[in-house]
Amino acid sequence: MILARIATGITKHLPARASEWALALILLIWALNCSFTPGYLDRPAWQMLAAHGSQLLWGCAALIVAVLRLLALIINGTFADTAWSRRSPHVRAAMAFLSCFFWLSQALSIWATGTTATGLSASAVYFALDIYNIVRTSTDARHADEAWKHGRNA
Amino acid sequence: MDGMPDVSSLPEWLRAILYVGGLLGAAFACFVGYFIKGKVQPTDDLVITAASIADTKPVRDLVEEVRGLGAAFRAAASALEEIRDIMRDAADEAEIERRADERAEVKVQRILKRLPRRG
Numbered sequence: 001m002i003l004a005r006i007a008t009g010i011t012k013h014l015p016a017r018a019s020e021w022a023l024a025l026i027l028l029i030w031a032l033n034c035s036f037t038p039g040y041l042d043r044p045a046w047q048m049l050a051a052h053g054s055q056l057l058w059g060c061a062a063l064i065v066a067v068l069r070l071l072a073l074i075i076n077g078t079f080a081d082t083a084w085s086r087r088s089p090h091v092r093a094a095m096a097f098l099s100c101f102f103w104l105s106q107a108l109s110i111w112a113t114g115t116t117a118t119g120l121s122a123s124a125v126y127f128a129l130d131i132y133n134i135v136r137t138s139t140d141a142r143h144a145d146e147a148w149k150h151g152r153n154a
Numbered sequence: 155m156d157g158m159p160d161v162s163s164l165p166e167w168l169r170a171i172l173y174v175g176g177l178l179g180a181a182f183a184c185f186v187g188y189f190i191k192g193k194v195q196p197t198d199d200l201v202i203t204a205a206s207i208a209d210t211k212p213v214r215d216l217v218e219e220v221r222g223l224g225a226a227f228r229a230a231a232s233a234l235e236e237i238r239d240i241m242r243d244a245a246d247e248a249e250i251e252r253r254a255d256e257r258a259e260v261k262v263q264r265i266l267k268r269l270p271r272r273g
Contacts, residue, residue, distance in 0.1 A: 048169075093184060100180040108172055112164035127176065134180055135187035142192025150210060 009078025019129050020073055020092065020137070026126065027099055028066035030106075035059030045119055048109035062102055069095035076140075089144045093137035096130050103127035 014021065034040050034055055041050040041058065049058055072095060076088035107123035208214075 093187070097180050097184060101177065104173060104176040108164070108169055112169060131180055131183045134183040135191060138184050138187025139192040142188045143194070146192075146194050147210075150212070 006074060006078050010074065013073075013076070017073060020069070020096070020133050023099060023126055023130055023133070024066055024069040024073065024095075027062055027102060028070065030102070031059050031062035031066050033059075035063060044113055045110050045115040046106075046113075048112045049105060052105075065095055065098045065102070069099065086144065086148065089137055089140035093134060093141050096133040096137050100127055100130045100134070103130060 036059075039055075040046070041055040068091060072088045072091035076085055076092060079085050103123050103126040107120055107127060110120040110123060
């Protein structure tokens, strides 16, 4: 029952939040790669990242952000009319902001090491897309606050 | 590591500027979304229909008030019905009284006709 509700909720909101879902999954996959692939940050493209933190640190930080972002998307999409959704737009905005840090770090690392042009363009576009997502999620957060202030669920 | 790219190919100061600039841009996006685009305009009250307007407190209060109004209206209709019954009874009684008066008058006329006339 709850699985059906989650599936319905995600499907219903997917068109409006496709970029958030995509970026959360990309970050999750990168975090899993970083956490579980031995010597991942020894690769040329990630030399700048390796210079600023261990592989475990980058991997765990990215994993936490990606998982929280996915959870916020599930809650906000599925339980929109419950108290659970009160802060989920804020969490989505905060996670989009934190994701920007990873995209920016990746883009700068790839640029600084002059390794792959494709990786640079991808990370830079992810960064730009998450800036757009920050604007949208912050707007959602404000609307959630306004709705709360005007008595919804009060 | 041999063969690894030189990380310093991007000057440190430029990297710092890009980092800080990028994160400030993200923070500015947050500000724009929350305080500028998210601001509810006076005519945009319906923006709060993100979930359902029926869930809002004013609407719930209004529904309660309308329910109370409905109960009061039913009580008033019932009282009006009672008043109408009382008026119908009063009209019936008046009609009975009028007919009794008529009958009495006919009787009096009859008695007067039977009385011997003077002179």
